[in-house]
Amino acid sequence: GAGVSQSPRYKVAKRGQDVALRCDPISGHVSLFWYQQALGQGPEFLTYFQNEAQLDKSGLPSDRFFAERPEGSVSTLKIQRTQQEDSAVYLCASNQGAPNEKLFFGSGTQLSVL
Amino acid sequence: SQQGEEDPQALSIQEGENATMNCSYKTSINNLQWYRQNSGRGLVHLILIRSNEREKHSGRLRVTLDTSKKSSSLLITASRAADTASYFCATASGAGSYQLTFGKGTKLSVIP
Numbered sequence: 540g541a542g543v544s545q546s547p548r549y550k551v552a553k554r555g556q557d558v559a560l561r562c563d564p565i566s567g568h569v570s571l572f573w574y575q576q577a578l579g580q581g582p583e584f585l586t587y588f589q590n591e592a593q594l595d596k597s598g599l600p601s602d603r604f605f606a607e608r609p610e611g612s613v614s615t616l617k618i619q620r621t622q623q624e625d626s627a628v629y630l631c632a633s634n635q636g637a638p639n640e641k642l643f644f645g646s647g648t649q650l651s652v653l
Numbered sequence: 654s655q656q657g658e659e660d661p662q663a664l665s666i667q668e669g670e671n672a673t674m675n676c677s678y679k680t681s682i683n684n685l686q687w688y689r690q691n692s693g694r695g696l697v698h699l700i701l702i703r704s705n706e707r708e709k710h711s712g713r714l715r716v717t718l719d720t721s722k723k724s725s726s727l728l729i730t731a732s733r734a735a736d737t738a739s740y741f742c743a744t745a746s747g748a749g750s751y752q753l754t755f756g757k758g759t760k761l762s763v764i765p
Contacts, residue, residue: 580758581741639684640701644695
């Protein structure tokens, strides 16, 4: 595709609900990342996929957070039993291979947990 | 945790002036990148400078890197109202690490 696409753009959840956030990376991009950005802060790393393999999930804040990329393209970030502190913008990024090089970001999903 | 710290946190200038933002980091790096974020949007990559480089240019952007001081600066010359955005530095440590570590950003306002 033309760019990294994320959906939904906005999500409001009641505390305790499960949510699923989708990321469609640029076609052919091997590397896919999820970042969390709190209001007024820089993005913080959550997890990294190389194709379908999740090579680094060290940034996931708790076992309520789960990410998958089963066919090496679209990825889903799932948050179970959402808490107010999960409110943030969730950004997806991708690139062609070298994970430490230039990233292409989506517009993000703004999650508000009430 | 955030490695980079941008300075200043906010900067307001007149159109046509130059804008300088600084970034300091804590550990050794493989490269340092600058990104721009318009309000409510994703980040856009501006420029990447490697640890063995000292200066890099791209259009109206000039980036310097001083690895001995663990700092970088981003200069935007002849600023335009469209440059209004938040600017983030991000470091890649290499050594098997996949993540970029971002700072908190500098919010730049360019007044027409």
